[in-house]
Amino acid sequence: MDTQTKTNDNDINDEDMDDIFGDTEGSYELDNKVSLRVYYDQYFPFDLIYEWLSINSLFGHGEASQIRFFERREFSSRITKMDGTTFVTRNRSFSKLDDIKDYLKGRNPNNNSIDVAERLDIGPIYSCEPIKKSMVTDYTPLYKEIVFDIDINDYNDIRVCCSDTSLCMKCWGFLAVAAKFVEMYMKECFGFEQLLYVFSGRRGLHVWVSDQRALSLSSEARANIIKYVKYERTSVLLPILQRGFDELFLPYFEQHVLEEQDIFGNAAQYKNFLSKLPLEVRVGKKTIIHPLDQIKEKMLEIKDQATSLEKWRAISDYFKQNNLMEYVYDIVFHYTLPRFDDKVTNHIIHLLKSPFCIHPSTGKLCVPIDLKDIDQFNPTKVPLLNSILSTPKVSFNPYRASFKNYIEQMKLKSQQQISINDPTSF
């Protein structure tokens, strides 16, 4: 394997990183590097990550095919040297779990602060082992989980509880409702069942869809998955958007967004809200109405007597009475529809941080989240690197156990899917 302390052909500079990484900020202090090395040595669940990434091997059944599948997976990491310069190692691949561990810990065990990897990023499966890239003429990405990246800073225009990359339980709700919609969408429209939700450690949520059928989708098909649920003004919704609206988006908007993001109380928020309303609309052959002015008037009338929900209901009733449901959809979807980072999903070569990394800026563990607990998940109470090392029973073991359980379920589902596809295989 190539040295990790020098940039080579496979490595890239800091400036190029934004194109292939979702999140490139932050760097470790010296003390943390020592702790990080201990974390990789004693806790990071290499065995589970291996299972998770290779169970659905497309190279046949059994252990040998799993190993071959895993060997062709690209890994990447980032290292900050003592002089502060950062570089990224790309196109790394491994045959043995111990090799990844050594790679992450760095090659200088006696000088334990120099080249420990700050993160581990996962790329696609290539046509050959990524470490042999320079030895072949055809190096092509073949397979990859479908991934979704949803960052809270893409919601900055509609939230008042936090700004920039900060994330509290209130704005976590935007990501939670996005996750629930992804689950509904992937299961009902595509029949996918193996979805993993991971807190990215600072500002976002990652979703990994690992079903075997998902792995071989083309970039075009991935782009279409996102395009299909982009909302464009219409009075008749796609069935999946209608279900999302009825069961997820409207309830979340009415029960949380209106109050928690102070839509009617905060001047900037109210101005933004009003900007979603049309100035005039033709209804029928000769009638033109002026929704913005009429709604503004109505709001002044009920200003202090009505709750946020009552104000909103008055507005949605106004549109419904005029047969203009599309404007109700406009507003609700503006505040609730997932804001995907499209390029992360569309480009198969894009890298995404591995579950169980420690986020370089926050020191938080990138924890998998059970969808049934996602509303209660508190991103401000996620275990930190130091708490994992001092109290692993509380801060780490439950997350490992939960991930292990997820993988057991995944194995069962994979076996069922293989049985359905190939009745002779079991």
Ligand SMILES: [Zn+2]
């Ligand atoms: Zn917040």
